[in-house]
Amino acid sequence: MIKExxxxxxxxxxxxxxxxxxxxxDEPYYITLATKVVILAIAGAGLNLVLGYGGFVSFGHAxxxxxxxxxxxxxxxHALNYYPIIEWPFIIEGTTQMLIILPLAMLIxxxxxxxxxxxxxxxxxxxxxxxxxxxxxxxxxxxxxWPAYGGEDGLSVYLRNNFPGLNxxxxxxxxxxxFVLLIFVLFIISRIVNSNFGLALQSAKQNPExxxxxxxxPIKVQLIAFVISGAITGLAGALYTDLNRxxxxxxxxxxxxxxxxxxxxxxxxxxxxxPLVGAALFIILEQFLGGITENWQFWLGFILIIVVLFxxxxxxxxxxxxRRNG
Amino acid sequence: xxxxxxxxxxxxxxxxxxxxFLMSAGLTLVFGVMGLINLAHGxxxxxxxxxxxAIASWTGSFWLGLVASLMAAAxxxxxxxxxxxxxxxxxxxxxxxxxxxxxxxxxxxxxRWIFGAFPLFLxxxxxxxGTLSLPLGIEYSKYRMMIIVVGILIAVGLFSLISKTRLGVxxxxxxxxxxxxxxxxxDISKLYTLVFALxxxxxxxxxxxxxxxxxxxxxxxxxxxxxxxVVIVIGGIGSIKGALVGAILVGLTxxxxxxxxxxxxxxFLNPSSATDIGSALSSMMIxxxxxxxxxxxxxxxxxxxxx
Numbered sequence: 001m002i003k004e005x006x007x008x009x010x011x012x013x014x015x016x017x018x019x020x021x022x023x024x025x026d027e028p029y030y031i032t033l034a035t036k037v038v039i040l041a042i043a044g045a046g047l048n049l050v051l052g053y054g055g056f057v058s059f060g061h062a063x064x065x066x067x068x069x070x071x072x073x074x075x076x077x078h079a080l081n082y083y084p085i086i087e088w089p090f091i092i093e094g095t096t097q098m099l100i101i102l103p104l105a106m107l108i109x110x111x112x113x114x115x116x117x118x119x120x121x122x123x124x125x126x127x128x129x130x131x132x133x134x135x136x137x138x139x140x141x142x143x144x145x146w147p148a149y150g151g152e153d154g155l156s157v158y159l160r161n162n163f164p165g166l167n168x169x170x171x172x173x174x175x176x177x178x179f180v181l182l183i184f185v186l187f188i189i190s191r192i193v194n195s196n197f198g199l200a201l202q203s204a205k206q207n208p209e210x211x212x213x214x215x216x217x218p219i220k221v222q223l224i225a226f227v228i229s230g231a232i233t234g235l236a237g238a239l240y241t242d243l244n245r246x247x248x249x250x251x252x253x254x255x256x257x258x259x260x261x262x263x264x265x266x267x268x269x270x271x272x273x274x275p276l277v278g279a280a281l282f283i284i285l286e287q288f289l290g291g292i293t294e295n296w297q298f299w300l301g302f303i304l305i306i307v308v309l310f311x312x313x314x315x316x317x318x319x320x321x322x323r324r325n326g
Numbered sequence: 327x328x329x330x331x332x333x334x335x336x337x338x339x340x341x342x343x344x345x346x347f348l349m350s351a352g353l354t355l356v357f358g359v360m361g362l363i364n365l366a367h368g369x370x371x372x373x374x375x376x377x378x379x380a381i382a383s384w385t386g387s388f389w390l391g392l393v394a395s396l397m398a399a400a401x402x403x404x405x406x407x408x409x410x411x412x413x414x415x416x417x418x419x420x421x422x423x424x425x426x427x428x429x430x431x432x433x434x435x436x437x438r439w440i441f442g443a444f445p446l447f448l449x450x451x452x453x454x455x456g457t458l459s460l461p462l463g464i465e466y467s468k469y470r471m472m473i474i475v476v477g478i479l480i481a482v483g484l485f486s487l488i489s490k491t492r493l494g495v496x497x498x499x500x501x502x503x504x505x506x507x508x509x510x511x512x513d514i515s516k517l518y519t520l521v522f523a524l525x526x527x528x529x530x531x532x533x534x535x536x537x538x539x540x541x542x543x544x545x546x547x548x549x550x551x552x553x554x555x556v557v558i559v560i561g562g563i564g565s566i567k568g569a570l571v572g573a574i575l576v577g578l579t580x581x582x583x584x585x586x587x588x589x590x591x592x593x594f595l596n597p598s599s600a601t602d603i604g605s606a607l608s609s610m611m612i613x614x615x616x617x618x619x620x621x622x623x624x625x626x627x628x629x630x631x632x633x
Contacts, residue, residue, distance in 0.1 A: 057420050122624045130555045138613035145606040258427045301431030308425040
């Protein structure tokens with residue numbers, strides 16, 4: 001048993017050591033894997049805000065992940081084809097500048113989170129789970145049947161987007177961008193969680209009536225959290241498109257929602273570093289089991305069931321001492 | 327557009343709706359009685375389809391295949407309930423979602439292991455191939471007609487099971503107060519297993535019947551599962567009546583949307599963009615329907631509690 005903060009520092013050191021190891025051993029694949037972990041951890045961190053701290057289970061975060069991914073893919077493909085996105089009433093050109101794409105991805109997925117959240121937060125419990133899932137499916141089917149951006153086949157972007165001063169096609173530079181963003185996101189989330197707003201959000205999870213009684217509208221707090229959460233997950237989606245240089249409707253599928261949820265729960269819900277630990281473990285399991293057997297998903301399912309049935313509180317819950325809340 | 331073509335689409339919508347009802351009935355019962363959200367319901371549908379295809383190709387009889395689908399899904403349901411699901415009733419929805427999500431991975435891989443990655447095919451029996459002549463000059467597939475009839479029979483059977491029999495009384499009692507009926511001496515865990523097996527068998531049957539129209543493959547249960555969720559959210563979770571109304575509504579909306587929307591947009595758009603917009607919009611229709619219902623009635627048409 002160790003303190004959660006020490007455990008978090010160990011996690012960061014371990015995570016950072018992987019790409020350096022990749023550089024030393026000349027194994028670029030390690031760097032790609034570490035980048036994938038970082039990006040998925042950002043997505044999980046977004047979900048953790050509503051699922052862990054807010055206590056409402058969104059099964060539709062693939063929508064925000066995918067929307068962020070498509071914002072990046074669409075802007076970049078227009079820029080690479082020199083074809084404006086709209087020509088009337090004024091011309092909007094595509095761009096490959098990350099400093100524009102990433103905030104825009106967050107803005108647009110946050111906007112969708114606002115619309116979806118406004119409808120979904122009218123319900124709670126199981127209804128909330130299913131209706132968020134259904135909205136994500138709606139976006140998914142739209143992406144499949146809308147032919148302009150590749151439809152079912154997806155959209156390839158031949159080059160990663162640019163970042164001033166860095167060569168993003170270099171794996172290590174791209175990892176650094178993602179890593180800095182992850183630390184930034186985790187910092188923001190820890191500030192949110194410990195602010196008045198965060199306390200209201202966590203109280204609304206435990207007792208919405210009391211929160212309402214002291215003059216705070218629980219739905220409003222939850223909606224704001226949902227929008228922030230959607231924007232963060234959208235950021236991860238945009239980075240994921242850059243990592244793969246490809247985006248397809250499969251990032252919008254409900255498996256993605258399930259996987260993001262698995263990261264959060266595997267690591268430990270309402271733990272700041274839970275999503276990072278969960279995503280890392282998931283990727284390690286995927287690589288390790290995938291190397292041993294073709295049917296790795298069977299064993300993954302098996303391990304997940306064991307974790308749910310016997311390891312409450314996820315990995316961090318087993319290792320770290322104190323429980324932060326509720 | 328001729329009226330007979332339209333009526334044929336209505337029948338297709340009905341057939342789709344009836345099939346969705348078979349899926350949603352189990353899902354909504356399991357939720358109503360045990361308070362469990364079961365993502366692995368789609369896997370039971372898949373197991374039913376695989377069992378039917380395997381037995382039908384082995385014995386050459388479609389009907390034995392149908393029986394096998396009921397049995398296989400029910401047995402799989404009982405095993406899963408006793409080994410895993412039983413431990414989840416008292417957990418929160420998050421744990422249930424995660425554990426049953428893991429069950430999907432497990433079941434899908436197991437099927438791929440046993441049957442390989444290629445889809446299987448289930449042939450429609452001789453007696454049901456060909457079409458049926460209905461009034462107004464409608465030629466309709468006998469097989470699809472059978473699905474509608476079977477579905478309606480099962481719906482009637484299920485309603486009388488729940489409202490007329492002793493088991494039905496227990497199920498309804500379990501829905502309203504599970505501690506109380508346990509205190510009255512009903513073996514609650516046996517009841518739970520039975521309800522779960524019943525839902526599983528219905529899902530398996532649906533899988534087998536659809537298996538003869540589409541191909542039988544791994545992952546076939548998941549799109550249907552999500553549609554079944556939409557159905558029970560529209561109908562109100564826990565209500566069999568709601569599941570029936572919701573299933574028919576979703577079936578008709580989806581089928582007629584795909585049929586009518588592209589021609590509707592052709593009125594004022596050029597044909598190719600009308601087809602694009604029409605098909606994109608029609609694939610979203612049922613979700614729009616669900617959103618509309620939830621804005622109007624947040625706990626579904628026949629639901630009374632949103633917990």
